[in-house]
Amino acid sequence: MAKATTTIRQVLTYQANYGDWFASNQALFNQVASFYFDVIQAHINVLDHPNKEALTILETLTHTTQRNPNPVMPLSDIAKDIPAYFRRAAIHAALGSAHSFHSHLEKWRQRKEKVIAKGKKFHQRPPVPPRSWNKSVVLYQGMWKERTENSMMIKVWNGTCWSWIKVRITGRELPADVELGSPQLIRKGTQWWLHTPIEKQFQSPGKIEKQVTTNAQTKICAVDLNINENLAVCTIQTVEGTILATTFMKGGQEISGFRKKQLGRIARNRSLTGIIAENEQDNGDLWKKIRHVDEQAAHLISARIVQFAKRHEATILVFEHLENLRPAKGKYSRRSNTKRAYWMKGRIFNYAKYKAYNMGIFTSRVSPRNTSRECACCHSLIARYDAGQPAEGYTPGAPLAYCAECGMKGNADRNASLVIGQRLIERYHPKEKPQALRRVSKDTGVVVSQDAKCEEGPSILPSGHGDSNEHGTAQDAMFRMDEHASNIPTQLRFLF
Structure with missing residues (x-):
């Protein structure tokens, strides 16, 4: 079994004065968390224990009870009658910050020792403890009750005392077959939200390597991301090579124009x-x-990719590993536009990854080298051209592809998505390499030429098959496709 965690965000509707109460409640929470951070700094050995044991130790050091009437650092100096679950939520927040701070401090010390050992000066400043605290309040089980689809009761500090208040909840409903975590009160501007983490368990399809090597009917959804009209082109294919479906997700020109x-x-x-x-x-x-607009488009495209893969029962989602993309030189608006289009591609991958995992689909990435220049049928170099132009040369961003070796003709982006899926399969089913000449020891007296004979010539791309600013299938040319598959879904509509 595997589990996936996501967060349900809901808006709270409440009386006008409740907003001030929520603010006072959060201020007290951060005050208590800061206090316990100072306690941890004074008793640093607490961090050597698991969180459950550290919680008990910190309560012994601060909480007054009949068995412990005189704690070392009493919490009552900060505030009295703090509920136990409120206090423990603040302790866990302080423990997380303390572990993070000391982890960064230890790494800084290690870097300093390495630099000094080389006889150089170390100028990097050490990390410092948090100067201010702005953590959101975590509501443990005792701080809320009577939760329904539309309302719940919350216990908050109103500045003078603890009060139970009832608030209304609007937004996405909680799924029925999930395990709920502790909700949080999140402040966004002047509005307060309720964020509830949920954990869903599902039957894991197994690691990608196991799926690809043990089941020839495993379905793969290969995705080619672009910055032209087709923002994403997805192809469903099996491990044995059968192509089942293709979809084109449009909207690139509309977003780029806006x-x-x-x-x-x-x-x-x-x-x-x-x-x-x-x-x-x-x-x-x-x-x-x-x-x-970029955020909305990234969520829409990533959701459609995952829905397409789920509809065709694909268990693997594969993208190109695109990094360090740089826009071509030009005017400010064009260069900045291309740069943000590259950023949106990264968002689409990140959003699709977690959305796919929540559906039980694993995500992988492959090398983007020549995915738009290689024929999916015979792996020869293809010609990429516009409609009405001769099928020769290579025009970056052109919609049509032609292979002179096998006669393949079709959409260039669809061909690239097929190559992406094939590369994942080849990773776990490597082709047999031709037997190389064995090196002979010099003491045998046999002379072996180091010039390998090759009938196909050197492995250098022909003239006109690439520019210095090209990377994978990312092209900065804008075009409208003249030929496309018959099963293309309707175009995305973005409300600006």
């Missing part, structure tokens, strides 16, 4: 003054629009 329009406005606004204030965000509303 983003370019906002970037043009930002550039014009900057040109009016020529001054950008230091440590201050200019054109905040326009940048916010761009971020929100």
Whole structure:
């Protein structure tokens, strides 16, 4: 069995004065957490124990009871009559911060020793304890009750005493077949939200290597991410090579056009003054629009990818391992637009990864080298061209592909997605390499030429098959496809 954890976010509806009560409750929580962090610093050996034992030790050091009337560092100096579950939630928050701080401090000391051992000066500053605390309140079982689909009771500190208050809950409902964790009170601006972690158990399909090597009918969903009109092209294929389905997820031109329009406005606004204030965000509303549209598109595309894989019962999701992408030089709006399109591709992968895991689908990545230049049928170099143009050469971002070796014709992005899926299969089913010439010892007196004979010529890409700024299938050319598969879903609509 495997388990997946996600968070259900719900909005709280409450009386006007309850907002101040929530703020006072969070302030007290951070005050108690800061107090216990200081206790841990004074008794550093507490960190050597498991969290459950450390909790008991810290309560013995701070909590007044009949058996322990005089604790070393009484919590009553901070506040009196703090509920046990509120106190323990704050202790766990302090323990997490203490473990993180000392872990970073130990790594800093190790780096310092290595640099000094080499006879060099070490200029990096050491990490410091938290100067301020802004942790959200975790509601353990005793701090809430009577939770329904629409309301719940919460125990909060209103500044003078502890009170039970009833709040209404709106938003996504909690699933029935999951295990609930301790909810948190999260402040977003002036509104308070309730975040509830849920844990779902499912039957694990097994490691990717086991699925690929033991079952020839294992279905793989290979995804080719782009920055042109087709934001994602997905292909379902089995380990034995059968191609079952393909889908094209459009919307790239619409998003790129909206983003370019906002970037043009930002550039014009900057040109009016020529001054950008230091440590201050200019054109905040326009940048916010761009971020929100990119975020929305990334969630929509990643959700559609996972739904497509689940509908066809795929158990593996495979992407290209795209990193360090750099936009081509050019005008500010074009360069910035391309850069944010690359960032959105990273978001799509990250979002699809956790969404797929919640569905029992594992995610992997393969090398992006020449995925858009290789034929999925015979692995020869392909010609990539626009409709109405001769099928020769290589035009980055062009929609059509043609292989002169085997005669394959089709969509270039679909061909790339097939190559991506094949690379995952080849990782666990490597092809037999031709037998190489054995090296002969020099003392035998036999001379062996080091020039390998090859009828196909050197493994250098022909002229016109690549530019220095190309990487994998990421192309910065914008186009509208003239030919596409018949099972393409309707285009995404983004509300700007």
